[in-house]
Amino acid sequence: MKTLGLIGGMSWESSAHYYRLINQGVRAARGPTASAKCLLWSFDFSEIEALQRAGDWDQLETLMIEAAQRLAGAGAEALMICTNTMHLMADAVEAAAGLPLLHIADPTGAAVRAAGFDRVALLGTAFTMEQDFYSGRLAARHGLSVLVPEADDRAIVHRIIYDELVAGVVREESRADYRGVIARLVDSGAQAVILGCTEIMLLVDQSDSAVPLFDTTALHAAAAVDLALS
Incomplete structure (x- = not known):
């Protein structure tokens, strides 16, 4: 099983659903004791929202790349951005992390x-x-x-x-x-x-x-x- 790197916290309300759905899917495929191998980087969404409102997409891209690189360094083998909006910088994140990114x-x-x-x-x-x-x-x-x-x-x-x-x-x-x-x-x-x-x-x-x-x-x-x- 590959280890997934989840960039979440945007907001944690949906990130919690991601965690549940992914683990339910693995359990359905592998049996009742199975669960997903995953790493989660969870942002403080108030910081992300403030930068979005200010239109500071360059700083947001920097933060997303840093999160992806942390996950790669911790052993993630593939990445997910657990929000639609922040796929604005999906290509840059994938390139900087050197891992495949599953685009939503x-x-x-x-x-x-x-x-x-x-x-x-x-x-x-x-x-x-x-x-x-x-x-x-x-x-x-x-x-x-x-x-x-x-x-x-x-x-x-x-x-x-x-x-x-x-x-x-x-x-x-x-x-x-x-x-x-x-x-x-x-x-x-x-x-x-x-x-x-x-x-x-x-x-x-x-x-x-x-x-x-x-x-x-x-x-x-x-x-x-x-x-x-x-």
């Missing part, structure tokens, strides 16, 4: 295509929805046409992530807001919706959408299990 968009894109869809909506932080590093990879590597919400809806999605979900707060009013955003994306032609922030699955599930939802947390964790056991 790849198992997601593969699952969407395997389900027969080619026009998908993307929900996530404003950084993920508005920059090209994520939707561009889905388009270039997986042939997907990616829709994002209109500006007002992007603001709603982003605010709920940072003000509520990263703090473990789940509100029915916010679930209703997300249902509205999803419905408007479906009206715009989305055949499916990618939950492109690892906390969104805390708030919504398939019952909240008329089209299939693709949970990046679960898909990334399942791919990590396959990688660890390959």
Whole structure:
């Protein structure tokens, strides 16, 4: 079994789900006493969030590279960034650490295509929805046409992530807001919706959408299990 290096804490709410899902997957494959070999570097997300808000992506890249190198030095054989947004610097992190990095968009894109869809909506932080590093990879590597919400809806999605979900707060009013955003994306032609922030699955599930939802947390964790056991 390969040792996985997890860069987490962004937020720890979703990192805890990663740890559970990966270990459940290994146990299902290897038997009731089996668990994953993994190392976790967990950031103080308040420091990361402040740098994101300030737009200091150079410093964020430095911190991510340092985390990856620590994990490599501790014996990790493959890396995961346990958040969508920070895949902005995935290529730099992979190169600096000298280890393969399992990019969260790849198992997601593969699952969407395997389900027969080619026009998908993307929900996530404003950084993920508005920059090209994520939707561009889905388009270039997986042939997907990616829709994002209109500006007002992007603001709603982003605010709920940072003000509520990263703090473990789940509100029915916010679930209703997300249902509205999803419905408007479906009206715009989305055949499916990618939950492109690892906390969104805390708030919504398939019952909240008329089209299939693709949970990046679960898909990334399942791919990590396959990688660890390959």
